Amino acid sequence: MTSMDFLLLVRGPLLVLAIAIFTLGFGIRLVEMLALGQKRNYAEPRGSAVLGGFKTVYRRFAPDPGTWERAPFDVVIGTLWHVGFIAALFLFIPHVELIRKTFGIAWPALPNPLIDAITVITLVALVAALVQRLRNPVKRFLSTPEDYLVWVLTFLPVLTGYLAYHRLINPYPLVLGLHILSVEMFLIVAPFTKLTHMVTAFIARWYNGAIFGRKGVQS
Amino acid sequence: MHDRPTLGETLERQGVSRRGFLKFCVTTASLLALPPTAATAIAEALGQARRPSVIWLSFQECTGCTESLTRSFAPTLENLILETISLDYHHTLQAAAGEAAERAREEAMHANEGQYLVVVDGSLPGPGANPGYSTIAGISNLQMLEETLAGAAAVVAVGSCAAFGGLPMADPNPTGAVPVSKVVRDKPVINVSGCPPLPMVITGVLAHYLTFGRLPELDEYGRPLAFFGQSIHDRCYRRPFYDKGLFAETFDDEGAKKGWCLYRLGCKGPMAYNACATMKWNGGTSWPIESGHPCLGCSEPDFWDAGGFYRALSVPTGDIATTAAVGGLLGAAAGGAAVVKTRRAKADAISAHRPITAEELEQQL
Ligand code: SF4
Ligand code: SF4
Numbered sequence: 001m002t003s004m005d006f007l008l009l010v011r012g013p014l015l016v017l018a019i020a021i022f023t024l025g026f027g028i029r030l031v032e033m034l035a036l037g038q039k040r041n042y043a044e045p046r047g048s049a050v051l052g053g054f055k056t057v058y059r060r061f062a063p064d065p066g067t068w069e070r071a072p073f074d075v076v077i078g079t080l081w082h083v084g085f086i087a088a089l090f091l092f093i094p095h096v097e098l099i100r101k102t103f104g105i106a107w108p109a110l111p112n113p114l115i116d117a118i119t120v121i122t123l124v125a126l127v128a129a130l131v132q133r134l135r136n137p138v139k140r141f142l143s144t145p146e147d148y149l150v151w152v153l154t155f156l157p158v159l160t161g162y163l164a165y166h167r168l169i170n171p172y173p174l175v176l177g178l179h180i181l182s183v184e185m186f187l188i189v190a191p192f193t194k195l196t197h198m199v200t201a202f203i204a205r206w207y208n209g210a211i212f213g214r215k216g217v218q219s
Numbered sequence: 220m221h222d223r224p225t226l227g228e229t230l231e232r233q234g235v236s237r238r239g240f241l242k243f244c245v246t247t248a249s250l251l252a253l254p255p256t257a258a259t260a261i262a263e264a265l266g267q268a269r270r271p272s273v274i275w276l277s278f279q280e281c282t283g284c285t286e287s288l289t290r291s292f293a294p295t296l297e298n299l300i301l302e303t304i305s306l307d308y309h310h311t312l313q314a315a316a317g318e319a320a321e322r323a324r325e326e327a328m329h330a331n332e333g334q335y336l337v338v339v340d341g342s343l344p345g346p347g348a349n350p351g352y353s354t355i356a357g358i359s360n361l362q363m364l365e366e367t368l369a370g371a372a373a374v375v376a377v378g379s380c381a382a383f384g385g386l387p388m389a390d391p392n393p394t395g396a397v398p399v400s401k402v403v404r405d406k407p408v409i410n411v412s413g414c415p416p417l418p419m420v421i422t423g424v425l426a427h428y429l430t431f432g433r434l435p436e437l438d439e440y441g442r443p444l445a446f447f448g449q450s451i452h453d454r455c456y457r458r459p460f461y462d463k464g465l466f467a468e469t470f471d472d473e474g475a476k477k478g479w480c481l482y483r484l485g486c487k488g489p490m491a492y493n494a495c496a497t498m499k500w501n502g503g504t505s506w507p508i509e510s511g512h513p514c515l516g517c518s519e520p521d522f523w524d525a526g527g528f529y530r531a532l533s534v535p536t537g538d539i540a541t542t543a544a545v546g547g548l549l550g551a552a553a554g555g556a557a558v559v560k561t562r563r564a565k566a567d568a569i570s571a572h573r574p575i576t577a578e579e580l581e582q583q584l
Binding site: 007013025093095097102109110114171176 | 438461490525526531533537540544550551
């Protein structure tokens, strides 16, 4: 198999397969979760559940003071790489182009050198997070093989993306193919591991916030 | 064939000056990434060389490669070399036709047994395909290639069709086309890809062969590294715009007028390995990206099927939107079924529930 065969395989059938598994998996998970639902609440609502839900989704981007005092490292590093990962994912020109051609929507992208810098920060932060996980006895004790798998699957797309952008592996179709393949592994595994939090975190926040909102209390 | 003049003599007769010849040798040396001193060696070897017999076979092709090689550079040195070496057999260029032409091919083969080069442009119906899709004088392409190759020194697959299958092999490949390398087993194959290839690349390869008596170093696709070692993107003069994130969005917007990068318009420069950016076309006049058009990646395998000429390189080739929609819906349906099942189990458990008193429990113990 030549590197071009490989690229065409991962850009075509494999990507379709990965997207199918990703959406299928998340479809099942979401319906199951949402169908759990809430018991009917007969008390008179004191405020808007919807508004409360969205407020909490937004508010919880900021760490509460307790977490910040107990684990500033986790907050800083966690925020850095999450923001970096999402920025590189949604604001890099080739990615925006992919979304535009696939779903017909687009938005302005950041200049490549900026994304490049963000990628480096993300990579460093991800490595720092791993080192801390390995060095902190409590964290190491709590970590399961799945945690390491999830770390690897998050790290690889960023790393291969960086290598592809700088053309550090030749020929280019090979490194681009590796990048796409790493993303496919991420997509396939996402619905069945902790990575589900990329969707469920928002639902959980909204759910909590909706309860608060209905009761008319601050969250 | 034995009174074949040397290349030096031919050039002299054609009125090519010594100076012009040396200039060609210097250019060739630099193109092949050889030190400047190699130019003298090339001049010496080429001057003495008896032009090798070249048998040029045209199969499923559009003649673009021949056009590129013989016309666009006329009347330069490369053209002379080509015209001279391709005299023995070349459908498009030779005067003979029909059986006379086939006789010329056989004569050339016998007179130069073991030494002639075979140049092929175009792909051919493979061993498993219907040979009737492409024949010459009633002979199938495959048979002609095998016959001609028997006594050849090496085969040069000129153009992306011969090298990788090209347009004839593009999906759905109705004629069962295969590239030359698929059917040649025991002779060296050198792929000079491009749709068409740069004229100087083929003359460079031939000059290398004449000078050193062997084929140049090849990449993973059997292409000479000297010409296909770097990507279009690596040598593109629009690269600074790519790095700055400045892109033309349409063919006539401000960005296009300012010469910004063509990535968004589908440029395949990052994955295309060819010498266009440095050697240019039409005697060094310009090249596709300089004239405002994205690179199609014509020197790469499967470039017809690689996701559309005007779609950015990062765009998937499959139908992702539909897959996502169908996958999501099926997932939701499966999730719904699971929920129904859980609820039913719960309801059954509730209806099967029988209260039990403490006394009853104690009795059971
Ligand atoms: S025009 Fe094409 S080859 Fe040139 S820098 Fe842009 S993407 Fe690369
Ligand atoms: S610029 Fe690209 S498509 Fe055009 S001739 Fe060169 S390699 Fe082929």
